[in-house]
Amino acid sequence: EPxxxxxxxxxxxxxxxxxxxxxxxISNHLYFYWYRQILGQKVEFxxxxxxxxxxxxxxxxxxxxxxxxxxxxxxxxKIRSTKLEDSAMYFCASAMGxxxxxxGPGTRLLVL
Amino acid sequence: QQQVxxxxxxxxxxxxxxxxxxxxxxxxxxxxxxxxxxxxxKGPALLIAIRPDVSEKKEGRFTISFNKSAKQFSLHIMDSxxxxxxxxxxxxxxxGYQKVTFGTGTKLQVIP
Numbered sequence: 001e002p003x004x005x006x007x008x009x010x011x012x013x014x015x016x017x018x019x020x021x022x023x024x025x026i027s028n029h030l031y032f033y034w035y036r037q038i039l040g041q042k043v044e045f046x047x048x049x050x051x052x053x054x055x056x057x058x059x060x061x062x063x064x065x066x067x068x069x070x071x072x073x074x075x076x077x078k079i080r081s082t083k084l085e086d087s088a089m090y091f092c093a094s095a096m097g098x099x100x101x102x103x104g105p106g107t108r109l110l111v112l
Numbered sequence: 113q114q115q116v117x118x119x120x121x122x123x124x125x126x127x128x129x130x131x132x133x134x135x136x137x138x139x140x141x142x143x144x145x146x147x148x149x150x151x152x153x154k155g156p157a158l159l160i161a162i163r164p165d166v167s168e169k170k171e172g173r174f175t176i177s178f179n180k181s182a183k184q185f186s187l188h189i190m191d192s193x194x195x196x197x198x199x200x201x202x203x204x205x206x207x208g209y210q211k212v213t214f215g216t217g218t219k220l221q222v223i224p
Contacts, residue, residue, distance in 0.1 A: 004155075033211065043148075043156060043201060045211040056211055091155050093212075099144050099205075101212055103155035 002026045004104035006092050012110045013082055021077045021107045023092030032075045033093040033101060034067065036060070043091065049075065082111045114139055116204050118215030125222050131189040133218045135202035138183065142204035146212065147176065147187050150199045156214075159200070160187070192222045 005024045013019050025032050034046040047057040049067055066078045075094075079086055089108050093101040117136045125131045135145075144163055148156035162169045162176040162185065169176045175188040189196055202215040 035212075042216045043212075043214040045213065048211055058211075093155075099161065100146070100158055103148075103157065105155050106153075 004092055004094055004102050006090075006104040006107050008107060009105065010108045010110075012112065015084055015111055016081050019079050019082055019109065021079075021090050021092075021109070023075045023077070023094075023104055024073055025075055025092065025094030026096075026102055027073070029094035029096050029102075031055075031095040031097055031101075032067075032069070033095075034077045035091045035093060035103075036088040037091065037106075038088045046077070046090075079109075082109075084111050087111045114213055116202055116213050116215040118202050118218060120218060121216070122219045123221070125189075125192045125220065127192065127194060127222055127224050129192050129222075131187075131192045131196070131220055131222070133187045133200055133202065133220075134184065135186065135215050136182075136184045137204050139204070139206065140183070141206040142213075144205045145176070145178065145185050146203050146205070147174075148201045148203060148214070150201065150217075156201060189220075192220075194222045194224055196220060197222050 007022045032049040035043050037043045047061045048055045064080045068076050089106045091106045092104040095101045146161035147159045149159045150156045160171050160174045164180045173190045178185045199217045199219045201217050203212045205212045
């Protein structure tokens, strides 16, 4: 069964450093998303991406965040200058365009 | 208005019992209501979903009940098993590729 994959599974970084989180969505999907989950809290929407552009973003997704689909398979989330409060689990999701978004296993980001 | 409220925060059920998780929403534009199951360290996985034109949907031991006029919906897990122990999120979405708005989650523990 096709699945969304994410790398790395864990990332530790120093405050102020740039991080890139990578995702490989399901191959024939057209819609891509990033969500995050701070430990013990609910899953929060960050950004959606379709047709090579951002279709919606939340207030969390400020100028420090960017997304890119550099080739036909990868979808990346970049945090330019990480802050302590960026520590969270980051989930990538993809959808064909219908109802179901399929989530990856997540990247646990720890900012020290 | 974009929130989805979920209760209880945690739930302990005996094996074989019924687990019930309740959710409520305000935004009448929501048109799709999925439930996600999340195990520790994993991404949310779609469990079952319902559209508001249906009052109940059953898949195996899992049933969603939907009350459109009250803007409430609930998940019932019949014959709960220890393997059902996980965090359950109700969610809602408006429009085909739009973001999913998650509830705050319910940590279910099924004890033998």
